[in-house]
Amino acid sequence: MGNLYLSFIWHNHQPYYKDPDTGKMILPWVRLHATKDYLDMLLLKSKYPNVKATFNMVPSLVRQLEEYCEGKTDTYLDLTMKPAESLSDGEKLFILRNFFKSDFRRKISNFPRYVELYTKRYSQDINENLHLWTTQEFRDLQLLFNLAWIDPLYYEEYPHLRSIRDKGQNFSHEDVLTVVDVQMKIIKRLINDYREANANGDVDLIFSPYYHPILPLIYDTRSAKRAREDVLLPNLILNTPQDVELQLRKGWDQHKEFFGRAPRGFWPSEQSVSAEVLGIASDLGITWAVTDERILAKTLGMTYFSRAGRDVPEQAALLYRPYKLSLSNGKEMILVFRDQVLSDLIGFEYAKWLANDAVNDFMSRLEAIYAKVKHLDGDYLVTVALDGENCWEFYENDGYDFLSRLYSVLSDTGWVEAVTISGFIDKHDNFGRISNLMTGSWINANFDMWIGDPCKNKAWDYLIAARMQVELLFRKCANLDEELKDQVMEQLLIAEGSDWFWWYGKPNESADKPIFDELFRKNLKKIYELMEEEVPPFLSEPIVDRRC
Numbered sequence: 211m212g213n214l215y216l217s218f219i220w221h222n223h224q225p226y227y228k229d230p231d232t233g234k235m236i237l238p239w240v241r242l243h244a245t246k247d248y249l250d251m252l253l254l255k256s257k258y259p260n261v262k263a264t265f266n267m268v269p270s271l272v273r274q275l276e277e278y279c280e281g282k283t284d285t286y287l288d289l290t291m292k293p294a295e296s297l298s299d300g301e302k303l304f305i306l307r308n309f310f311k312s313d314f315r316r317k318i319s320n321f322p323r324y325v326e327l328y329t330k331r332y333s334q335d336i337n338e339n340l341h342l343w344t345t346q347e348f349r350d351l352q353l354l355f356n357l358a359w360i361d362p363l364y365y366e367e368y369p370h371l372r373s374i375r376d377k378g379q380n381f382s383h384e385d386v387l388t389v390v391d392v393q394m395k396i397i398k399r400l401i402n403d404y405r406e407a408n409a410n411g412d413v414d415l416i417f418s419p420y421y422h423p424i425l426p427l428i429y430d431t432r433s434a435k436r437a438r439e440d441v442l443l444p445n446l447i448l449n450t451p452q453d454v455e456l457q458l459r460k461g462w463d464q465h466k467e468f469f470g471r472a473p474r475g476f477w478p479s480e481q482s483v484s485a486e487v488l489g490i491a492s493d494l495g496i497t498w499a500v501t502d503e504r505i506l507a508k509t510l511g512m513t514y515f516s517r518a519g520r521d522v523p524e525q526a527a528l529l530y531r532p533y534k535l536s537l538s539n540g541k542e543m544i545l546v547f548r549d550q551v552l553s554d555l556i557g558f559e560y561a562k563w564l565a566n567d568a569v570n571d572f573m574s575r576l577e578a579i580y581a582k583v584k585h586l587d588g589d590y591l592v593t594v595a596l597d598g599e600n601c602w603e604f605y606e607n608d609g610y611d612f613l614s615r616l617y618s619v620l621s622d623t624g625w626v627e628a629v630t631i632s633g634f635i636d637k638h639d640n641f642g643r644i645s646n647l648m649t650g651s652w653i654n655a656n657f658d659m660w661i662g663d664p665c666k667n668k669a670w671d672y673l674i675a676a677r678m679q680v681e682l683l684f685r686k687c688a689n690l691d692e693e694l695k696d697q698v699m700e701q702l703l704i705a706e707g708s709d710w711f712w713w714y715g716k717p718n719e720s721a722d723k724p725i726f727d728e729l730f731r732k733n734l735k736k737i738y739e740l741m742e743e744e745v746p747p748f749l750s751e752p753i754v755d756r757r758c
Contacts, residue, residue, distance in 0.1 A: 220598030225709035235284035247599035294349035414630035419457035437656035481652035502652035520578035565611035588640035663715030
């Protein structure tokens with residue numbers, strides 16, 4: 211008789227926001243997601259010891275959290291902490307343009323004063339009417355923007371936070387600094403709490419390559435052709451397996467240092483896989499990786515997994531098991547393939563539902579999967595893997611109602627057990643075997659979100675040109691100072707991150723696109739400056755335009 215197991219993998223990631231010239235984070239999202247998602251996701255799960263979970267901690271995210279602990283700031287934080295009466299007109303305009311970056315329904319609407327300021331902001335031209343905004347309004351906005359991004363869970367732990375919320379408006383500068391102080395306290399305990407949870411087996415921590423690059427494309431940009439044959443490639447070719455190894459090794463080493471032990475599994479950035487990349491990962495001692503069900507479907511000769519009632523795959527016995535992949539180096543990599551439907555329901559759909567209805571729907575789908583496999587031999591694993599932060603800002607109460615109800619129901623359900631991937635691997639052997647693996651990512655099993663669009667390809671050409679210049683310098687100067695080489699390579703690895711290419715071209719849109727564009731080009735400029743080479747003029751021209 212088949213037994214059913216469920217594994218959650220929560221992916222904690224933010225782009226690398228650090229300006230290479232100033233050393234300051236130019237966007238606040240690491241800090242704000244730390245106070246809204248990263249720690250409270252762990253605290254909530256700890257209330258349900260029978261529910262195990264896996265958390266992926268992307269190394270570049272951990273590094274930025276560490277820098278906040280060391281006293282580093284971001285542009286938004288600087289303007290939060292500056293006394294409102296001392297703000298320049300330019301700083302006031304920045305605040306009015308950026309301190310409403312919160313979901314109106316789930317965040318802004320919780321604070322009547324925030325709604326009032328929001329209404330005023332979007333009912334007039336701020337450039338012409340800046341003089342109509344009072345010092346008190348700016349101070350209230352400084353506070354409310356940051357308070358709205360703190361999970362309500364912390365009101366119990368920090369009663370003065372609740373007092374400030376109940377005050378409603380007419381905040382003092384001391385109130386603003388109190389909110390910032392709570393943010394820093396949350397960030398400072400975050401790493402330690404994850405380390406302790408990892409040590410006691412409550413969660414399993416895994417990692418990603420350091421700066422979150424698309425490893426198959428860093429290995430060879432022509433890998434994109436294996437995922438979609440008619441994709442348009444950049445003019446230049448990137449073929450750097452050594453960068454793949456370096457991104458993985460740096461992430462592996464940092465994870466061991468911060469969390470006390472080496473990770474067994476890893477989340478390839480954007481769940482992008484190829485056999486070559488997994489071979490390099492296996493040489494580091496990594497034993498398992500997660501990717502998307504469509505990669506498995508294509509590997510098994512299907513376009514996708516056909517689904518019937520309650521979206522249960524007709525080939526459920528094929529999807530819901532780990533696979534051992536034979537690698538060319540003689541080793542094996544265990545792969546788990548996420549259930550795309552269940553993962554996307556949590557990621558994109560259930561935020562629109564009442565919490566109880568969403569949990570009932572999830573459990574009924576899970577029970578339908580159990581009905582499909584319980585008459586079979588062996589043990590079956592349903593993997594639900596998605597971003598651990600972005601979806602919750604669209605849920606009521608920051609997802610607390612949904613997740614607490616889901617974890618509670620799972621704790622009391624006898625026909626399914628929530629486990630970590632590593633825990634399942636240790637105790638079960640119902641593994642499939644594959645000798646080859648299709649190359650692709652978790653979005654349509656190809657790389658179209660990062661390569662192929664003319665604007666994305668332009669960014670790749672700029673990166674590859676810099677990489678070629680680095681290689682030329684290293685070959686010409688065999689005795690180049692090792693510290694300088696490390697600095698150059700660090701900048702190059704930053705520029706290899708996936709997020710830059712995500713925002714270029716279609717279909718992704720963000721008000722911060724120009725900021726990402728400038729930061730990407732700044733990182734490339736820094737490479738040339740470190741090498742004392744002339745910076746190409748094209749790096750001073752935005753890639754983002756009307757087409758991008």
